Amino acid sequence: MNYVEYTDIFSRADIIPSAGIKDQLLLFDTFNGINPLEQLHNAIPTKIYQKVSLYVLEGECRLIINGKEEIVKKNSLATIMPENTLQIRFPELDVHYIMLVTYPKLANEIYQETGNTYSNARLSLRHFNSTMSEQMLADVLQIYKEIKTELNGSDYKLREAYIHAMLDALMIKDINIHNYNPVPLEGDSNSRQYDIYCKFLAMLNKQAVQHRNVQYYADQLGISSKYLSFVCSSYSKKNASAWIDEAVIQKAKALILVHHYSLRETCQALHFPNVSSFSRYFKRIAHMTPKEFARTKMV
Numbered sequence: 001m002n003y004v005e006y007t008d009i010f011s012r013a014d015i016i017p018s019a020g021i022k023d024q025l026l027l028f029d030t031f032n033g034i035n036p037l038e039q040l041h042n043a044i045p046t047k048i049y050q051k052v053s054l055y056v057l058e059g060e061c062r063l064i065i066n067g068k069e070e071i072v073k074k075n076s077l078a079t080i081m082p083e084n085t086l087q088i089r090f091p092e093l094d095v096h097y098i099m100l101v102t103y104p105k106l107a108n109e110i111y112q113e114t115g116n117t118y119s120n121a122r123l124s125l126r127h128f129n130s131t132m133s134e135q136m137l138a139d140v141l142q143i144y145k146e147i148k149t150e151l152n153g154s155d156y157k158l159r160e161a162y163i164h165a166m167l168d169a170l171m172i173k174d175i176n177i178h179n180y181n182p183v184p185l186e187g188d189s190n191s192r193q194y195d196i197y198c199k200f201l202a203m204l205n206k207q208a209v210q211h212r213n214v215q216y217y218a219d220q221l222g223i224s225s226k227y228l229s230f231v232c233s234s235y236s237k238k239n240a241s242a243w244i245d246e247a248v249i250q251k252a253k254a255l256i257l258v259h260h261y262s263l264r265e266t267c268q269a270l271h272f273p274n275v276s277s278f279s280r281y282f283k284r285i286a287h288m289t290p291k292e293f294a295r296t297k298m299v
Contacts, residue, residue, distance in 0.1 A: 003045040003085050003259065006206060010050070010101045014039045019151035024106040025167075027148055029098040037088055037099070045087040049205055051102040052080040053174060055132070055140060059095035063088060065127050066258040072129055075137055077177050080127045082205065083250065085258060098144050100170070104205075108198045110167050116182040128178040136177055143170045193231045196221055200228065200240065208247035210271050214240045245285045252282060256294050263290055 010017075010026050016036055020026035028036045045064060054061065056072045063070045063078060064087035072078040080086055082104070102110070132140065147166045150159060175182060200217055211217070217240065218225040229239040236243070248270060255261040255269055263275055272278035282290045 003047060005047045006049050007046050008050075009040060009043065009046050009048075012039065019148045020101075021106075021151065024103050025151075026101040027098070027144070027151065028101070029144075029148075030096045031098075035090060035095070038090065040088045041090055043087065045085045047083065047085045048080065049082050049104060051082060051107050052078075052086065053100045053102070053170075054078045054080075055098045055137075055144075057096040057098065057137075057141075061088070061090055061095055061097060066254070070127070070129055073131075075132050075134075076129060077132055077140075077174065078127065078129045079174055079178060083254065084127055085254075098141070100144075102167075104202050106167075108202075110164065110171055111182065112194070112198075113164060113168050114171060114182075128180065130178045132177055136173065140170065140173055143173065193234060196223065196228070196231050197235045200232065201243070204243060204247040208244060209251060209269065212244050212248060214244065217244075249282065249285045252278075252290065253286075253293065256290060266290065 010028075011022075015028075017026040018029045018031070018036065030036075045067070054063070054072060055077050056074055058074055060074060061072045061078075063072060063080070065080060066085050070078065143166055147163060147170070150163050150166070199221060203217055203220065207217075214225045214228060218228045221228065225240070229241065232238060232240045232243055238246075252266055252270060255266045256263075261269065263279070267275045267278040270278065272281065279289055279291075282288075282293070286293060288296070
């Protein structure tokens with residue numbers, strides 16, 4: 001399957017959001033009778049780096065997630081985490097929805113404010129599709145409209161804090177709808193160390209394909225490799241090297257399982273010198289060879 005990697009499809013010139021803050025948060029809805037995402041119908045599949053929450057109010061939407069169709073029906077919420085390959089389709093003319101696209105920096109802050117971490121490497125390739133109760137849907141709509149009103153309204157003191165509080169509430173609703181456990185925060189979320197930790201995880205999204213050395217990331221962050229590993233261990237009980245290995249293996253699994261890359265193509269995409277070294281690396285981390293992984297997922 002051909003796809004575009006990490007292109008911001010939601011900021012295309014021909015798509016007008018209902019409200020938003022550039023590179024932080026975009027809102028889309030059909031309340032005014034216009035389908036703002038209509039231009040994305042049958043667009044090229046794109047690997048996303050944002051968190052996408054799609055609430056279907058009427059009708060149904062078809063999403064192609066990692067090459068497989070997912071139907072989001074009336075009164076349902078679909079949440080697509082970073083690293084998934086997404087294609088949006090709206091086959092029904094009467095479909096009504098609201099959608100939030102949350103960028104990594106803001107997502108980090110929202111998870112932090114609720115005592116959790118936003119770990120792209122740990123949440124990658126996860127997506128959820130759940131039915132909402134009438135009460136939950138009413139709560140979500142009220143919070144969404146409040147956020148949209150504030151974003152489109154005049155600026156005032158503590159406006160950003162108020163919007164954050166609304167986003168915190170919406171994220172908690174989403175977690176309850178899907179009934180999944182977020183990654184708990186184990187360290188001080190207000191420290192410079194936490195900022196380093198979040199920046200490191202964000203860098204892994206795009207750079208783990210080419211860089212598997214802790215020193216590279218430490219240099220980019222202006223700290224020592226020893227200190228970077230200390231910071232990672234403080235927040236996740238896993239050092240920087242283990243995070244890098246996990247990110248690389250996640251990408252390898254996605255290429256094999258989702259995009260149907262051959263072993264040689266995967267090896268080349270991840271910049272390993274040869275298939276043999278890649279297979280040894282994969283087995284050391286995943287405890288099975290790439291071929292064994294491919295076979296188990298085909299059963």
